[in-house]
Amino acid sequence: MVGGMSAAGLYVHFPFCRTKCPYCHFASGPGDGARIGLWRSGLEIELDGATPRRQAIDTLYVGGGTPSLMEPDMILELAARIRRLPGADLREFTLEVNPGRIDRLRLAAWKEAGVSRLSLGVQSFEDRLLRVLGRDHTASEALAFYDACRGAGFEDIGIDLMIGLPGEGRQRPAEILDNVRRLGPDHVSVYILEETAGLPIASALDADPPDEDAVAAAYEDIGRGLKELGYEHYEISNYARPGRRCLHNLKYWRSEPFIGVGPSACSRISGERWCNREDLEGWARALRAGEDPRAEVVRLDPVRLASEALIFGLRLREGVRTSDLRTRIGVDVRELFDQTIAELAAEGWLETEGDRLAIPEERWLLSNQVFSKFA
Ligand code: SF4
Structure with a gap:
């Protein structure tokens, strides 16, 4: 899907x-x-x-x-x-x-x-x-x-x-x-x-x-x-x-869809991400006037989709499965970040096993160093 x-x-x-x-x-x-x-x-x-x-x-x-x-x-x-x-x-x-x-x-x-x-x-x-x-x-x-x-x-x-x-x-x-x-x-x-x-x-x-x-x-x-x-x-x-x-x-974390309602709430669905206006009055006024209450709408291109999916998914012990991500976001993260993944794996920052990628638990405290490579 x-x-x-x-x-x-x-x-x-x-x-x-x-x-x-x-x-x-x-x-x-x-x-x-x-x-x-x-x-x-x-x-x-x-x-x-x-x-x-x-x-x-x-x-x-x-x-x-x-x-x-x-x-x-x-x-x-x-x-x-x-x-x-x-x-x-x-x-x-x-x-x-x-x-x-x-x-x-x-x-x-x-x-x-x-x-x-x-x-x-x-x-x-x-x-x-x-x-x-x-x-x-x-x-x-x-x-x-x-x-x-x-x-x-x-x-x-x-x-x-x-x-x-x-x-x-x-x-x-x-x-x-x-x-x-x-x-x-x-x-x-x-x-x-x-x-x-x-x-x-x-x-x-x-x-x-x-x-x-x-x-x-x-x-x-x-x-x-x-x-x-x-x-x-x-x-x-x-x-x-x-x-x-x-x-x-x-x-x-798994790049599944979410919908946020209320001021400042964010949503991500079908390759688009948006956040509502933060100010209560502006958000409510827009809704009452039949206008768009969103402050920012971003159409996520394949690189952005892959980058976000990795940054969120690698927070999990289960890590990410590239086949699952292909199904969920329609992007092959390995194809897009092949070189980076190989380098991180060679340096011990990523465990790779079949199509699964994960940060070893002993490195979690420093995981920002991994995320910055995909940002
Ligand atoms: S001020 Fe912020 S951290 Fe404190 S209770 Fe409210 S939302 Fe939570």
């Missing part, structure tokens, strides 16, 4: 947060009643046209922003609207959640809406680091929130964690692993804080930079520990219990 024919993932962007975290580069801001109303009305229009030609959709990811701030009626209405889309048959429905005050009505609404997977922004188990990150919850609140989600019957819960934080100590891997052992999440994402230029957290990092070797050691130690706890390291930053990989995110 050429891209566009296999089932797509649908991403819904909720662009509101209570406060702005100093490391955040997502399109998010404060949401009063008027702004949330604007978002709802724009989304209704955009969703109506989201599945042209009955494009099948089998995963839904509601992210942001802080979509867990959505009022119960809003998430119920959104879920019902999406399920009515021609082609929608969801096998996974993820909701991004920020730990905070436990609101049982809200948890019940998520269940009723059919949310199958929660992604909890825990970020750190240390209050000092949570303050540096500008998070509006403490570590113990996050633990209690996690327990409340389990208690409400959510069977698939992932937690997001960050390392490489200002003044980070060497004891963190043990503390992180202890907490993971105690919580038993189904999925763990471990991101290294990077690319902070121009963001408010940059000055905290400059003033108290983490030791680079310690961050690399933490990445390795956490990875080793999570594997001992039974997690599969299936992507550079992601670990899952068997059967709990995030199906929606796999679509990005």
Whole structure:
């Protein structure tokens, strides 16, 4: 199948947060009643046209922003609207959640809406680091929130964690692993804080930079520990219990189609990639006026298709299969990057086995060096 024919993932962007975290580069801001109303009305229009030609959709990811701030009626209405889309048959429905005050009505609404997977922004188990990150919850609140989600019957819960934080100590891997052992999440994402230029957290990092070797050691130690706890390291930053990989995110990495709705949301389908306007007002105004809410549309030529497919696909432990990519994007990546692939393989940066290409796990921390060759 050429891209566009296999089932797509649908991403819904909720662009509101209570406060702005100093490391955040997502399109998010404060949401009063008027702004949330604007978002709802724009989304209704955009969703109506989201599945042209009955494009099948089998995963839904509601992210942001802080979509867990959505009022119960809003998430119920959104879920019902999406399920009515021609082609929608969801096998996974993820909701991004920020730990905070436990609101049982809200948890019940998520269940009723059919949310199958929660992604909890825990970020750190240390209050000092949570303050540096500008998070509006403490570590113990996050633990209690996690327990409340389990208690409400959510069977698939992932937690997001960050390392490489200002003044980070060497004891963190043990503390992180202890907490993971105690919580038993189904999925763990471990991101290294990077690319902070121009963001408010940059000055905290400059003033108290983490030791680079310690961050690399933490990445390795956490990875080793999570594997001992039974997690599969299936992507550079992601670990899952068997059967709990995030199906929606796999679509990005595997060059499968995805559709994004809401301000700033991006889509890729049938060799085209586009992103919506980031400003809520401009995006909503365009939709209400029957105009195009997109800021940028890129027709991907074969080299660009191949380059993106490799840069995303090589993040996975499974790597890429050139025959699969030929089917999905209609391009032979080996033909286009034959020389580069051969050089990287000769230097040990790529494993090649039949038509499979993958970065050896011991090189994952330096994988940008591989990606830059395909960029
Ligand atoms: S909660 Fe998430 S989206 Fe909102 S400001 Fe913080 S990092 Fe950004």
